[in-house]
Amino acid sequence: MNVENGESAWAVDLFGAGQVGLVRERLGQALVDMQANARAAQKEGDVDTNHPYGGTRWPGSYTQVARQFEDVEGAVVFKPNGFPFKLVHVGRGLLYPFRFSTEDDPVHSAKLPSVGPFMRELFTFAPRPSQTSIFDEDPEFGPGPVEVRPQLAALPEGTQLVLVPYACNPHGLLKPYWGVGSLVDGQGMLEWVTTPEPLPLAATSTRRKLSAVPSQASALKHASFDSGAQPVPQMFVRPDAEEGRKIPPMTEPDPIEPLVHEDDEN
Known part of the structure; x- marks a missing residue:
């Protein structure tokens, strides 16, 4: 393996001697931040599966890779x-x-998770x-030539x-590693052209933590059916004439006999 100033010749060729170290460090930092975010999501999810992490x-x-290179001179972040x-x-590298x-x-046995368009x-x-x-005109592998989207086709x-x-x-x-490899088949098998090299890992993450949730204004309490003022019952005094004549108070009026019943023919 040819090495220049501690860096592999292929990496220096793609990124330049003055920038290759920065690219390696930013990639390592991006993966550390990715892992920190994923683990935080798993912890906050408080579930029995790894779905929040994944x-x-x-x-x-x-x-995270895109964020690490947003401010790097000469780097282009784009979404085809x-x-x-x-x-x-x-540089001349397209990072994946x-x-x-x-x-x-x-890592030498690494395969792509899936192979789609x-x-x-x-x-x-x-x-x-x-x-x-899979790029050859061979029915065993298909699909033959690939049409590349304009933004990819426009790369230098x-x-x-x-x-x-x-x-x-x-x-x-x-x-974490990096290197150059070829895609052999539709199952994601790779053939490494360069020896995959370990990437440096940052000691700490720079992930964007959630800010503290500001205190919320207390919502107005909805009045319950028994939270209002209790009504004061009105006391009715019997007339003096009834009390003088010692007429007993009438607590319930006598029923009124209807003049017509429902079963009367007329």
Whole structure:
């Protein structure tokens, strides 16, 4: 492996001697931040499955890489029409992070999680494998030539896809690497053109933590049916004439006999 000033020749060729170290560091920081965010989501989710972690990790890897390169001179962060994530083009490199395992597996056996239209377009910027590939006019592999979207097709000539495979799970970020590889088949098998190299990991994350929730104004209490003032019963005094004649108070009026009953014929 040719090395210049501690950096591999392929990396210096793609990113330049003055920028290659920065690119490596920013990639490592992005993955540390992705893992921190995903673990925080899992903790806050307080559930028995790893869905909060996975739902944050997958888009988080692309989001954090994009954030790390927003202020890097010469880097372009863009989202091709129809792509589910942002891409970063820096130097002559097109960066693509992906998780290859949840365990401590060797990176040389890394495979892409899936191979769809997006992946086939990205790998048009990768070297052709020594074996028959999915880009050949071979019915066994199909689909043959790939039509690349305008924003990808507009990338400078000489752009090279740089793979950033990593292994992680809710307990930790295990192995992040980078290197150049070819796509061999529709199952995601890779053929490494360069030896995958470990990426440096930052000691701490720079993830954007949630700010404290401001105190909320107490809502007005809705009046309950018994919260109002109690009514004062009115006391009616018997007339003096009735009391003088010692007429007993009438607590219930005598029933009134109707003049006509419902069963009368007339």
